[in-house]
Each structure stands twice: as C-alpha cells, then as structure tokens.
Amino acid sequence: GENVEQHPSTLSVQEGDSAVIKCTYSDSASNYFPWYKQELGKGPQLIIDIRSNVGEKKDQRIAVTLNKTAKHFSLHITETQPEDSAVYFCAASMGSSGDKLTFGTGTRLAVRP
Amino acid sequence: SAVISQKPSRDICQRGTSLTIQCQVDSQVTMMFWYRQQPGQSLTLIATANQGSEATYESGFVIDKFPISRPNLTFSTLTVSNMSPEDSSIYLCSVEVAGGSKQYFGPGTRLTVT
Numbered sequence: 001g002e003n004v005e006q007h008p009s010t011l012s013v014q015e016g017d018s019a020v021i022k023c024t025y026s027d028s029a030s031n032y033f034p035w036y037k038q039e040l041g042k043g044p045q046l047i048i049d050i051r052s053n054v055g056e057k058k059d060q061r062i063a064v065t066l067n068k069t070a071k072h073f074s075l076h077i078t079e080t081q082p083e084d085s086a087v088y089f090c091a092a093s094m095g096s097s098g099d100k101l102t103f104g105t106g107t108r109l110a111v112r113p
Numbered sequence: 114s115a116v117i118s119q120k121p122s123r124d125i126c127q128r129g130t131s132l133t134i135q136c137q138v139d140s141q142v143t144m145m146f147w148y149r150q151q152p153g154q155s156l157t158l159i160a161t162a163n164q165g166s167e168a169t170y171e172s173g174f175v176i177d178k179f180p181i182s183r184p185n186l187t188f189s190t191l192t193v194s195n196m197s198p199e200d201s202s203i204y205l206c207s208v209e210v211a212g213g214s215k216q217y218f219g220p221g222t223r224l225t226v227t
Contacts, residue, residue, distance in 0.1 A: 032214045043205055043218040044156070046114075051213075089155060093214040098144050098163065100171075101216060103156045 002027040004092050006104030013080050014112050021107045023090035024072040032095035033066060033073045038087045038106075048075070051095060080111045115140055115210050117219035125225045126196055133192045134222045136206035141186035144209035146216065147179070149202045156205065162189050196226045 003026040013019050023033075031052040036044035050057045050064045050073065057064050061080075066073040077084055087108050091101040116139040126132050136145065147159040159179055160168045168181040182190045193200055203223050207216040 034215070036218075043117075043220045046215070046217060049215065095214050097209060097212040097214070098161060099214045100146075100158050100161065101156075101214065105155050 002030060002092055002102040004090060004102050004104040006090050006107060008107060009105065010108045010110070012110045012112060015080060015082060017080055019077045019080055019084070019109055021075045021088055021090070021109070022072060023074070023104050025092040026071070027092070028071065029094055030092040032093040033064070034091050034101070035064060035075050036089045036091065038089065044089060082111050082113050085109055085111045115142065115208050115217050117206065117208060117217060119206060119219040119222050121222060122220065123223035125227060128197050128226055130196055131192055131194045132196065132224060133190050134204050136189045136191070136219055138187050138208050142208040142210065143186065145183065145189045146207045146209070147181060147189070147191045148205040148207065150205060150221070151202045159191070193224065198226045200224065201226045
C-alpha cells in the first residue's frame, strides 16, 4: 500500500520568513495530493491540493509543487504569520471517488512573532 | 466544501462501556469516512461508509469493535465498543465532496477512557 513520509517533524520560523514542508510517497499510481492544517483542538482543514497533471498550484501565500518523477511534493508558505502556527499534514490518494487518503506524520510549524 | 458537525465534541468514559459518535453534514454526500487520531499522531482511516452498503474496514479495525451506521446521505454514526484506555483518541469523520478524493473533516470527538 501507499506510504507517505513527511519532513521535518517540527519547524520554527521567524514571522515574515518562508516555510517549506516536504513529503514523499511510494505508490506511483497516486494522483491526488492534499495538504491539511490542523489547529489545536480542531479538525484538519483542507488548505490546498494538487493533482498529478499539474506541477504547481498557488493560492495567495501558499503553494504546492509536485514532482511525479521523484514522487515528492512540497508545501510552501511565504510571508508567514503567527496564525500559520499549526500542525500540517500531507496526504496522497489514487484520486478517484472513494479512494482512501494516506497521511504523512505531520509537521508542527511555529511562527515566532 | 461542506459543513460537518460531530456529537459529542468530547467525552470521558469508563472502560468496558460503549460510545456512539454522530456525524452530520449539511449536504448529501455519497462517501463518508471515519478516522482515528491518537494523541500527537497522524490520522488513521478506520472505515469507509458508503450509503446503502456495509462499511469497509481497514486492516486492524473490525466491525465488532467499531460498528458504523449510514442510514442516509447526510448522517453516520461510529460506535466505539467495550472501550479500553487504548481507545483514547480523537475520532474524526470526513466527507468526500465533488468526487476525486477531496475530503473535508469534522471538528472531531475527543474521547478519554479511564
């Protein structure tokens, strides 16, 4: 089955700096790669996703890049703010209806004011 | 997206008892999922609940321990049976919207078993 590795496990950045979180996956058949943000005491929130026919996707201060050949994808957050502090999870899926998401182990991001 | 609610939001239960968690979504969805998130850990899929059919369980999870109901397109329940302290976790439901594996999560139910 699919295996998703995520690095780093913790990340501390100064407010205004950029943060990058990286994930690798094992199943070359995976086609859908979402990122979730989980704040303390809340459920995961979908913040951005990408499918394998796209190499990069951007939404304001966040962007995701995908390298299918190398089987890795990354989340980039620019101009970080204290409210970006949370745990971020990457996931991978075959991308069809009902296909399960396999999650990475999570990255705890702390943005220092 | 979808607005998803879960009840209860948290509970403290004694070992050997059972707890039923409810998940309600504001629109009709075909696929609903139940996850477990142990303290400080990632999300692990328990089962997929497709309306009109039996739930499909992942390896390591069995129906006797985690029975699931899916009576209609907006509601599902997960029961955690014969609880032990190892069942202390956050239980999350999610729904697939617009197909293609895009899932949205509820706020979670924080369960502590003493």
